[in-house]
Amino acid sequence: MNGGPNPVVDLHDVRRRYELGGETVHALRGVSLRVDRGEYVAIMGPSGSGKSTLMNIVGCLDRADAGRYLLDGTDVLDRTEDELATIRNRKIGFVFQQFNLVTRASALENVELPLAYAAAGRRDRRRRAEDALRTVGLAQRMDHLPSELSGGQQQRVAIARAIVTNPAMILADEPTGALDASTTADVTALLQELNDAGRTVVVITHDDEVGEGAQRIVSLRDGAIADDRATVAVARQP
DSSP: OOOOSOOSEEEEEEEEEEEETTEEEEEEEEEEEEEOTTOEEEEEOOTTSSHHHHHHHHTTSSOOSEEEEEETTEEOTTOOHHHHHHHHHHHEEEEETTOOOOTTSOHHHHHHHHHHHTTOOHHHHHHHHHHHHHHTTOTTOTTOOGGGSOHHHHHHHHHHHHHTTOOSEEEEESTTTTSOHHHHHHHHHHHHHHHHTTOOEEEEOSOHHHHHTSSEEEEEETTEEEEEEEOGGGGGOO
16 A cells, blocks of 8 residues: 555565474565555464564564565664664554563553653653553553453553554554453454554454454465455545
8 A cells, every 4th residue: 555655664575484393484475565654454364374473573573584674764674682672662562462461560550661661751651651541441440450450451551551652553463362252342443543543553463353443454375465455444534
């Protein structure tokens, strides 16, 4: 999909291979993908299609063997590990299937963590974390521990943590994989609301309901893009 001159994700001919048991596995075979600012894109595919590898590269958690990747205008493929850690914290808000919350920290303290890594002041951290929790509908749960929250509420805390730094992109890896159908619908609606508010969302999922909530579905098969199509969700856009 073509858009403005400064996409958030700009992959060109990205390749990744692994050596497993003496065999070479070609996880990505020349993937080119562009995600423009304000888009909501779902990356889907069967097991072994390469979607997890693609998520790791898009999230700067792994490096491509060949190709080019610009994240919000920054070439990231030749960065040091320390530089990548800084880029991840500033540019990407991660949401994972298992929430990855600190069990002994309150919802508010969990959301403050990325700001602490960025050396934000204590008062600023608290204000921004409170705003993020209000955005996801947890204004009354800020002081609760993860064990005192439902699965859906824990994922909302994780989403608040993802948006608190105002990143270039929310990157969600199977965000509803640990949730029941009703809670899946709630989290999907929240991601749509965040996108409606202008946030760029990329979600890796096997769930058709989550995929259809996006504006685009990019389907992977055998390490390559097999399809890239708009969904009915584009009707939500003004």
